[in-house]
Amino acid sequence: MKIVVGxxxxxxxxxxxxxxxxxxxxxxxxxxxYKPLIEEALNRKxxxxxxxxxxxxxxxxxxxxxxxxxxxxxxxxxxxxxxxLDVGVKLMPLLSRKVEIEEITxxxxxxxxxxxxxxxxxxxxVGPASGTTTPPTEPGAPPPPAGDPLQALALLAVDxxxxxxxxxxxxxLSASPAAEYQVQNLELSLKSVHLGETPTIHVGATVxxxxxxxxxxxxFGPLVQALEIKRYDLALGLGRIxxxxxxxxTGGKLNVTLxxxxxxxxxxxxxxxxxxxxxxKHLRVAATAPYPFRQGIPAMELAEVTDLxxxxxxxxxxxxxxxxxxxxxxxxxxxxxxxNTADLPVDTGxxxxxxxxxxxxxxxxxxxxxxLTNLSFQLFDGQAKALGGMSMGSATPPFNGKVTLQGLQLxxxxxxxxxxxxxxxxxxxxxxIAVAGRGFxxxxxxxxxxxPGHVEVKDGRIEGVxxxxxxVTLLKVVGLSVENAKATAFSAMESDFVIKQGVVTVAKxxxxxxxxxxxxxxxxxxxxxxxxxxxxxxxxxxxxKIAGSSPIARLALKDGRLKLPLLITGTVQNPSYGLDxxxxxxxxxxxxxxxxxxxxxxLLKGTTAPADLKKEGQDLLKGLLGK
Numbered sequence: 001m002k003i004v005v006g007x008x009x010x011x012x013x014x015x016x017x018x019x020x021x022x023x024x025x026x027x028x029x030x031x032x033x034y035k036p037l038i039e040e041a042l043n044r045k046x047x048x049x050x051x052x053x054x055x056x057x058x059x060x061x062x063x064x065x066x067x068x069x070x071x072x073x074x075x076x077x078x079x080x081x082x083x084x085l086d087v088g089v090k091l092m093p094l095l096s097r098k099v100e101i102e103e104i105t106x107x108x109x110x111x112x113x114x115x116x117x118x119x120x121x122x123x124x125x126v127g128p129a130s131g132t133t134t135p136p137t138e139p140g141a142p143p144p145p146a147g148d149p150l151q152a153l154a155l156l157a158v159d160x161x162x163x164x165x166x167x168x169x170x171x172x173l174s175a176s177p178a179a180e181y182q183v184q185n186l187e188l189s190l191k192s193v194h195l196g197e198t199p200t201i202h203v204g205a206t207v208x209x210x211x212x213x214x215x216x217x218x219x220f221g222p223l224v225q226a227l228e229i230k231r232y233d234l235a236l237g238l239g240r241i242x243x244x245x246x247x248x249x250t251g252g253k254l255n256v257t258l259x260x261x262x263x264x265x266x267x268x269x270x271x272x273x274x275x276x277x278x279x280x281k282h283l284r285v286a287a288t289a290p291y292p293f294r295q296g297i298p299a300m301e302l303a304e305v306t307d308l309x310x311x312x313x314x315x316x317x318x319x320x321x322x323x324x325x326x327x328x329x330x331x332x333x334x335x336x337x338x339x340n341t342a343d344l345p346v347d348t349g350x351x352x353x354x355x356x357x358x359x360x361x362x363x364x365x366x367x368x369x370x371x372l373t374n375l376s377f378q379l380f381d382g383q384a385k386a387l388g389g390m391s392m393g394s395a396t397p398p399f400n401g402k403v404t405l406q407g408l409q410l411x412x413x414x415x416x417x418x419x420x421x422x423x424x425x426x427x428x429x430x431x432x433i434a435v436a437g438r439g440f441x442x443x444x445x446x447x448x449x450x451x452p453g454h455v456e457v458k459d460g461r462i463e464g465v466x467x468x469x470x471x472v473t474l475l476k477v478v479g480l481s482v483e484n485a486k487a488t489a490f491s492a493m494e495s496d497f498v499i500k501q502g503v504v505t506v507a508k509x510x511x512x513x514x515x516x517x518x519x520x521x522x523x524x525x526x527x528x529x530x531x532x533x534x535x536x537x538x539x540x541x542x543x544x545k546i547a548g549s550s551p552i553a554r555l556a557l558k559d560g561r562l563k564l565p566l567l568i569t570g571t572v573q574n575p576s577y578g579l580d581x582x583x584x585x586x587x588x589x590x591x592x593x594x595x596x597x598x599x600x601x602x603l604l605k606g607t608t609a610p611a612d613l614k615k616e617g618q619d620l621l622k623g624l625l626g627k
Contacts, residue, residue: 043127044079045069058088058102074114074122083108101158109166109186119174157195163188166205182208198222201234210269212239227252227291240267243283254291254303259284265345274345279313287325298367301328308332315343319359334361352416354379368393372401382408382429396439396448405431410457421573427460427493435499446502446526453497462488468515470577471536471564472546489513502526509534515542522568530575532568537561 031048039046049065063085070079086105093100114122166186172179189202198221205214218234229249236243241263247256266277289303305325312319317339323332342353362374368391375386388401411426418424433453437445467488490513498505504524509532511518516539522532538546543562565580 041128042068043125054086059091060086060088062086071122071125074116079122080109080111082106103160104158106163107165109163112169112171115172115174117173158193159191161190161193184208193223195224196222212269214238239269249291252291254289257286275347276345278345281311281313283310298328300325300330314345316340317343328366330365332363335359350416351419354416380409380413382406396444398438400436402434405429410460423462423464423573423575425457425460425462427457429455429457431455450500453499455495457493460490460493465575467518467536471566474577474579506532515539524572528572530568530570530572533580534566534568536564536566538564
């Protein structure tokens with residue numbers, strides 16, 4: 001009985017001694033020794049409230065009130081802080097004088113990353129100050145760790161690392177206005193962190209201001225002392241978006257493959273300039289990059305994308321995209337058998353849906369230069385082809401391009417753009433145009449767009465305009481009926497033009513109709529303002545009919561044909577017509593002069609009698625004066 005009581009007393013004393021260890025052992029005495037080393041390593045001032053030994057729930061140590069102050073050039077507040085850092089060790093190895101860490105827990109860590117107005121991050125000054133030297137190592141001693149997080153993790157040897165209730169804030173003071181983003185409610189669980197094992201990871205957080213839940217689950221390893229991971233397999237969740245990330249990190253090369261079965265732009269937490277959601281399906285991106293990442297190089301040269309593939313699904317239309325990025329040179333190919341403009345997530349300006357068939361796009365991007373090497377599609381029974389280039393990096397990027405159209409049915413095309421127009425043109429059109437400019441807004445295009453072009457239209461009609469009717473009306477011809485009084489049919493229309501400073505200058509306009517041929521020149525503004533001078537060279541039959549009812553028109557006859565100078569002003573939607581009276585009377589005067597000259601010559605030669613000369617003079621005056 002005494003032995004039992006003695007054992008109980010010993011156990012009680014032992015338990016009491018163990019429970020009193022946190023109060024008897026003062027670990028704060030080691031602050032003065034290790035705190036300067038931590039400050040030197042971080043190049044930051046460090047504050048520690050308390051360091052205590054812990055017995056429950058596991059043997060270890062707790063650092064309370066750990067704070068790393070920020071660089072004074074950024075601010076005077078903390079750069080990082082946490083409520084407590086708990087380190088738990090295994091008891092049995094400790095009895096054999098071996099320290100094996102069982103768990104590390106960071107509670108409520110708060111980190112603030114700041115980019116100042118000069119674009120410098122406060123994390124860039126974390127680490128040993130420049131000019132410090134590394135103390136020499138003993139011969140044969142292992143080299144110090146390279147400082148890479150992966151290497152440090154491999155050497156950590158711990159069963160579990162966790163973060164509970166963390167927050168990461170990123171504040172960009174270089175933006176206008178200043179922007180701030182936060183990763184809130186950060187939870188991290190890292191298990192089996194030992195050499196030769198494959199750790200598993202779980203991360204959960206919420207990104208503000210988007211209120212976007214983010215998760216990361218998977219594994220990576222096995223861990224080795226070198227900076228290598230033979231394989232990692234992670235599942236990334238961004239709200240409703242699920243992405244699989246797989247790859248390896250071996251031989252100083254990071255290999256990564258991203259894949260996602262379906263991504264909706266409606267689930268992306270940033271505003272996109274789209275009028276309706278778009279589905280991205282069968283996404284696959286395979287890339288390689290040297291690790292550690294190279295600094296100070298363009299993003300296009302940071303990694304090589306050996307395979308890029310996805311399908312952009314818009315309603316009933318689908319675009320297949322493939323591409324690569326090699327040596328900083330990106331190549332993209334886009335194909336689609338058919339795309340209906342009603343499915344497009346942008347405002348096309350078309351009043352009626354249009355089917356674009358056999359779409360093919362090939363584009364290159366290197367540095368700031370983007371080139372469209374091929375764009376081809378079928379539209380309105382015609383074939384369109386284009387190529388061009390653009391230099392990016394400015395608010396109004398310069399560009400140039402060439403467009404060729406063949407066999408385009410002009411009537412349906414114009415009806416899709418402006419179905420309510422009072423004037424429309426039909427026919428089979430062909431066009432070549434080469435342009436250059438800067439920017440893509442209408443003010444920029446009005447100011448900078450320029451280039452020559454040529455257009456032809458075969459077997460067409462101008463609905464809503466009858467040039468013959470306008471001519472008959474202006475000449476006040478009575479009793480002459482005009483076929484197609486509200487349309488102008490033509491077998492061919494052709495024009496050369498030049499675009500410059502918001503004006504299309506028509507250098508040559510030819511129009512061949514049954515009753516006339518027309519030639520002209522003038523301008524058409526981007527604001528649809530018209531200023532055209534057109535000469536109608538009427539057929540002999542029509543000329544004789546008009547001349548029989550219009551004295552001034554009769555005097556303008558030459559070789560049995562009438563040439564009427566028309567002035568077309570107003571707008572494309574509401575044109576106005578007028579006779580160039582100066583030109584018309586000039587032609588009449590020429591005819592009078594020729595007839596007088598012929599009559600005088602006939603009088604001198606004796607072939608014309610004085611009475612006949614008098615009669616011809618009276619007829620000329622009547623015709624000229626309209627009496």
